[in-house]
Structures are given as structure tokens and as C-alpha cells.
Amino acid sequence: MNQSAIIISLRSISLLNTLTSNQFDTLAANTIFEIVPKNSIVYEIGTNIEYVYLVEKGSIKLGIVASCGKTLTKDICYDNEIFGENIFSSGCITKEYAESMTETRLFKIPVELFRAIVIENHAFASQIMNVIVTKLQNLEERLQNFVFRKAKERIVDFIYRTGLRKGVKIGIKECLIDHGMSHKEIAYLTDTSRQTVARILNELKKENYIHYGSRKSSKILIRDMEIMQQYRWVG
Numbered sequence: 001m002n003q004s005a006i007i008i009s010l011r012s013i014s015l016l017n018t019l020t021s022n023q024f025d026t027l028a029a030n031t032i033f034e035i036v037p038k039n040s041i042v043y044e045i046g047t048n049i050e051y052v053y054l055v056e057k058g059s060i061k062l063g064i065v066a067s068c069g070k071t072l073t074k075d076i077c078y079d080n081e082i083f084g085e086n087i088f089s090s091g092c093i094t095k096e097y098a099e100s101m102t103e104t105r106l107f108k109i110p111v112e113l114f115r116a117i118v119i120e121n122h123a124f125a126s127q128i129m130n131v132i133v134t135k136l137q138n139l140e141e142r143l144q145n146f147v148f149r150k151a152k153e154r155i156v157d158f159i160y161r162t163g164l165r166k167g168v169k170i171g172i173k174e175c176l177i178d179h180g181m182s183h184k185e186i187a188y189l190t191d192t193s194r195q196t197v198a199r200i201l202n203e204l205k206k207e208n209y210i211h212y213g214s215r216k217s218s219k220i221l222i223r224d225m226e227i228m229q230q231y232r233w234v235g
Helices: 003-011 021-030 111-120 122-148 151-166 183-190 194-206 225-231
Strands: 032-036 041-043 051-057 060-065 071-077 097-100 104-110 168-170 174-178 219-222
Touching: 003 021, 003 104, 021 104, 021 111, 051 111, 071 122, 071 183, 104 111, 111 122, 122 151, 151 174, 151 183, 151 194, 151 219, 151 225, 183 194
Parallel strands: none
Antiparallel strands: 032 104, 041 097, 051 104, 060 071, 060 097, 168 174, 174 219
């Protein structure tokens, strides 16, 4: 991607709207564009923090590995979302890994430049703080879901929230999502098992809450978002 295309693409990302003209120009001039193949590691746990990342298009899985060797998926980042943004905590080593789930187009912002802009621009700093707080709230809610909600409710909640976050509205009530995840990866996010995910998705399909093809279960059509929202608590 040439410099003009980088500028055009960065201007479409709402997170950067609060930057001054000088800050945006400096950012655009120093940002690195990269196309990451599917299932590729962006960074490993324990590596030096060099960049903050913006997803132009694609999906990135953020996760940690427990001492027992089990992998926990913390979050999924989609188009126009940021990751690696929590650079003000102690230490300069990554505590998570980032892996592409699809071919992903990334902008890599040098961490010192990103930190300087956050310090200079209070409005931008507020936006980044909101991103961090939202991610912490999502993790807390997942913990509460694990304690208080049944497996089916957690999986329905995942489908609904993914629809809100990256779904494409079709008609009046339907919503199409392409989450790009295997049943195993959904199981990590919902604290269930791969077999449970497969069984519950099949049940939801039979009950006509969702539809998906036999060869493309990563694409799910939600029949009615309002009903799906209510079903999260009574499933």
C-alpha cells in the first residue's frame, strides 16, 4: 500500500478522528502497513513491545497460555479495532500473543509515537482509555457468565454480541456474521467444549434461531436479533 492509500485508509478509522492535523500526518508518515497471512503469529508472549496495531480488515485473536498449557482466548479484534494499546502498564514485554484468524491487513504504529500522541492529546487518550476499560469489562462479564450462566446461554450471548460488533444487517431483522472461528476457538471464548459448541449451534439451527451451511459454519445468519437478545437469558 502506498503512502496516499495509507492516509485514505487511516482517515476512515473513527478512533483517529480526534488527532490534530500534525499528529495525523506524523502518524501516517511513520505507520507501517502489513498483510498478515491467515493463522500467522503477529507477536508472541514475552516479546518486546514495539508497535500498537490497528486492524484495517481481518480478525486477530488475542490470548494467553496458562501454566498447565491451556490456551485462553482473551478477545477477538475485527476491522478498525485496535490491539496492543495497553502500553502504560509496567514492563515493556507482551503478556499475551496475537494471531491472525483470517488474512489480515494491519497498521503498525511505533509505540513511542503512539505514547507521545496519547500524552499530548487528551481526547485521544480518553478514547484509548475507553477501549481498555471496555476490554476489561468484557473479561469481567465473561467471568460472571462462567459462574452464573449455562453453556447454551453463553454461546447464544457470543453469537449475539458478535452480531452487534461485526454483523451485516440483512433485511429488517436478520444479521449475517462471519466470525472466522472454529468450534474449538468459540469454546475457548465461551468457556465450554468443542462438542458443546457443535451441539448447541445445531440445536439453534434446528430451532430456526440461526442458519449456517454445512461447509461454512463460520458464517452464521441470525434470524432475528431482538429475539436472539432475549434468548441469551432464557436459552
